[in-house]
């Protein structure tokens with residue numbers, strides 16, 4: 028019997044890509060290929076790429092040189108680029124990177140077996156067609172995560188927001204929602220196989236809309252929460268303009284919906300928000316935060332911030348810092364602006380903030396956020412949280428780590444606790460990034 032051809036897949040970028048890689052594994056195993064986690068054993072190497080910032084693309088280019096060296100020794104291997112970079116660069120990628128045999132965009136993964144047949148024939152293969160309908164709804168992803176506890180479930184694809192700086196609408200195409208029953212089935216299966224947490228993912232989950240209003244995101248979230256009350260439900264990413272009160276009330280209603288919202292602000296300056304075409308003002312954003320905190324006082328909130336967008340002045344930057352002080356995010360992802368080709372900003376604005384200024388502003392933003400995260404964590408000292416145990420601490424096998432509902436990482440002595448279990452942990456110390464504590468053994472009080 029002929030050995031199955033083995034493929035390896037490496038994933039960059041966001042959770043959507045993680046989930047897409049799982050689809051790719053599913054499609055290829057059904058077509059008779061075999062997945063290997065070791066690229067030295069692979070006949071085919073896939074790189075699932077991200078284009079959101081220039082640095083993401085630079086990293087992928089670096090990886091390609093590694094595979095180029097490998098290909099010199101192992102002549103027959105196929106190197107395939109998937110995802111956003113494939114979609115953005117199309118056949119240019121084949122021209123620029125000799126090592127690449129295949130270029131496949133995010134909506135063309137069903138074609139992978141056919142495209143591989145072309146590449147195995149010695150020809151270059153490409154499919155970068157975007158679709159208005161493809162959601163891979165019927166495909167059960169093959170889970171690649173290591174712990175078997177926590178998983179992503181894709182609920183929609185694409186993005187219609189067209190923020191001026193963002194490449195995503197160009198690489199992932201139009202917004203489309205996945206059929207609710209297939210989402211529910213996938214979560215039910217995960218629950219049956221022992222998973223304890225799912226994160227519903229999409230570029231902008233608040234725009235989930237099945238059949239023209241038949242089911243919105245809050246209603247989908249409720250359905251998800253009702254599947255298994257011992258399963259935690261998370262979601263990402265929300266969009267300030269689209270996040271409804273109904274969603275907030277649904278979160279409050281179900282204890283297994285985690286009290287954590289990732290709500291990107293991008294900038295604290297109204298002028299910059301307008302230039303970014305975000306569609307909301309600073310005050311609108313603050314009002315959304317107040318609405319969340321009124322209904323869910325213990326809700327953690329994280330954000331994305333971009334430093335040095337086109338025409339950003341010192342005052343605009345100060346506005347971002349003051350917004351951070353006002354909102355007090357528990358956590359933030361912080362970036363320097365980088366021009367993405369063909370976006371509205373690339374076509375219409377000048378990237379006029381110097382690299383040095385971008386760096387300086389980003390450093391100030393990070394420094395402030397570190398201080399705020401530490402203050403937020405200090406408020407948790409002495410409190411007890413229910414933790415879902417995800418694994419052993421990287422630093423010591425005597426310790427386990429897990430997360431609170433608020434998505435904060437907690438490290439504590441392992442004792443008799445097991446991965447996948449819930450445990451109550453009292454917080455005794457913290458850094459800006461982690462909470463430390465010990466598990467509280469509940470004893471029955473004698474009366």
Ligand code: 5AD
Nearest residue numbers: 192193291331332362363364365367
């Ligand atoms: N430059 C820097 N950061 C960007 N992001 C998106 N596009 C860019 C860009 N051109 C950031 C935004 C977004 C996150 C996913 O990446 O903050 O929310």
Ligand code: SF4
Nearest residue numbers: 186188189190193195
């Ligand atoms: Fe980009 Fe805006 Fe869509 Fe987020 S919502 S992916 S920032 S276009």
